[in-house]
Amino acid sequence: MPGRYCSGCYTYGQQHAVAECVGCRRQVPVDDKYGYCRLCRARASWAIKAGGKASVIEPYLRQVTCRQLFFANLQRPKNGGSPVGKAGRRVLKPPPPPEPPHVITGWVQLPLFTLPRDFRRFDRERHADLAIPWLVRARQTARALGEARGWSRWIVSDVDRALVIVLSGYREGEPIRYSELFPALRVRGLPVMRTAEVLDHLGLFSDDRAPAVDRWLGRKLRGVSPGIRRDVEAWARTLLDGGPRSEPRARQTAWTYLNEIQPVLLEWSGRYDHLREVTRQDIATGRDAATGKQRESR
Template identity: 90%
Template sequence: MIAPYLRHVTCQQLFFVNLQRPKNGGPLVGKAGRRVLKPRPIPDPRHVITSWVQLPLFTLPRDFRQFDRERHADLANPWLVRARQTARAMGEARGWSCWIASDVDRALVIVLSGYCEGESIRYSELFPALRVRGLLVVRTAEVLDRLGLFSDDRAPAVDRWLERKLHEVSPGIRRDVEAWVRTLLDGGPRSEPRARQTAWTYLNEIQPVLLEWSGRYDHLREVTRQDIATVRDAATGKQRESRIVALRSLFRQAKKSGQIFLNPTIRIRVPRQAGGVFQALDQADVDEAIATATTPDLRLIIALAAVHAARPKMIRTMQLDDVDLGNRRVIVGGHVRPLDDLTRRAVLDWLDYRRNRWPNTANPHLLITQKTAVELGPAGKLWTTRATRNLSATLERLRVDRQLEEALAHGADPLPLALVFGIDEKTAIRYADSARRLLETSSESLNAVKHQRVIKAEDLADRCLLQVKTSWHHYPESEPSLLHMWLHMDGLGPVRFHTAGDGLALEIDQPHGPYDMDEYGHTTVEEDPRDFPTSPFVGEQVLSVREIRYRDGNLDFAVGITVQFPSGSIRILNLADELVLAHDQHLGPVEAYLHEATTNAAPDPSS
């Protein structure tokens, strides 16, 4: 029956065995199995205003300082009722004391008694009214912000900082620099935001260069490769490297955004500075830091830095869950470490103090303060470093000393160091190199480094000044400050001048190299710095040295010396723990209490 049809068949469809899907097994193939496009989501219906709202024609500043509770309080205002409920909930969640809750309640009555829907309470209106009554501005603003009623009309801190740094820069350059700094802080389409400290350091480093260019150029596109080379050659040491790195970042961003046609920093080579050798702390410096730990919080901070090599930021951001007392483990910077007896005892003492001092706090951080006990954030940087800030053994130095000690104990092997502290392999290699150099140093040289020789000021007499070296501390948003000064004297070597108590100390000590202090800035070392007060006397012989004493009533102690050269004299003083150098200029009111001896003498460092 099918023969007539077979004669019309010109081709046949072949099927391979076992490749046909069962009728009801698995997904459909071919046209029947194509994906069906998902229907577009139905948009949410527009919000319908069920009650009328008075739109403001213009906004007048309100003065809450004229508020009188007896005449103006409206405790039935629905927004005030809702805000007071929100404040009670926040207070219970954060452990507010009865005094804080009472102050916030009083503040809410002041600002919300006459509130109408649609209004916004600005910070400029809130602050004067609450501050004059001694009420809490921050806590009240948190409650209002939770309800969507608060508007912070303060100028952002970054805007004030940029205005202060760039107010003398030409408008064309300033526009590009501001865009670059904001990209560093906030990120861009193809760039991640950088740390705030990085943006501060970069701009502080190149601000003098931008001011110099503003006198000649109107835009960054006018800067040439020769200008970059001049900037590179004018700086030395670590400053040269950091300045070129910042300029590369600036011009790379300007090229990416189309503000310049050619990047002048391309192929500008700067030799990388070799890191200095880490030095161990003297036992006396460590003992001094331990002696300052007189409270439970300070003892815990010192233990975390000196035993577990924790950075200050790691210490203040540690949470309660990071301490496992049962299993004797602690998490420091994301790295699990065994909990030793000393740290465990410090943790238990602190937890007892914390529980008795703030029993209702909900802050999850391990270390809290009077301020953060009613918040959820970490303690501040200054609070964490307050005990050792003016000591030789700072928290950062204690951390470095602990890691160096571990490197020396393992024979300068970087692998155990990386495993113990969870640090980067490059950092571990640097510590291992420092340990190897210290181990290779002969015992005589090591003793000479560790035990500095104290000299008297009269030992400088009749000796020639060969060279001047200075050490400077650079911190964001502040001018560099003088840390140490070395005068290389003929027959003595480098003599370091530094503050010691109320007096001035002179020690024969080799100058240290530049080093980084992370979020606390960095230090640089300069040789024969230009325009430094002692530089004009290089090559001259010291004729005499006279003592300068501070006398005020019963106070009488040495604060410095006057060094006389053939071409002039220089005063070197310790004023308020700051190393001050002056020629003949007047030093202000303190000048009346400074008395210079008429004969040669030496200041007593222990006075």
């Protein structure tokens, strides 16, 4: 290879002195034990593998009497290309285009009512508009975030596809909601959270998901009368978040407490509208109905 070496040949040359190879008679780095270059040793190794059984390399080295040939134009390194410039240096990559200025319009059209957008119907051939300023800016932001966060080129490509889907046809002042983003990207196997991160970096993202605590309380207090539900929900949030005179408890503690009293709350909701109506006898009855560890927790 004229002036170019693979990593194996380069390392071999760093570890061995240059001398005449016994096999191919070239002035190349050879090993100290047998006096053969790396390519001759490779030919001997191939002969051993062709024989189908392990063997010492010395007898096969003696059979090497010809030079290693190459196919034309296949001896280039992985980042191949014609060398240009002085001493074969390559031209540096051009700098990325400057970020387009953010155009601030003097007015914004206020929506009369809000309709959810369905990005699942997006067709790139018909709907893609790559010249939208917000899309151009978002794609540049995604590349910058990818370099900063160490995203692979596949992730960067997927985020770029997702941005084209959600920002083609984008109008100034319309946030991209999570409830609109998630179905369209999940069905295509595109990253939702990384796309949301890029949109949030530009101030275009609106997270309209209900908090996990709200969803949990909604499931546990389903069927409880509104008056009782309001007081129990305030008590559960105090357990989780703490209060002026109490420290926050572990989440598992709040879950356990609410799971234990849920049947009693449902029973009381059939007779009462507020916890103020619950009598001492009702509390004693609920306590006596429990057994074992359930009784201890109450």
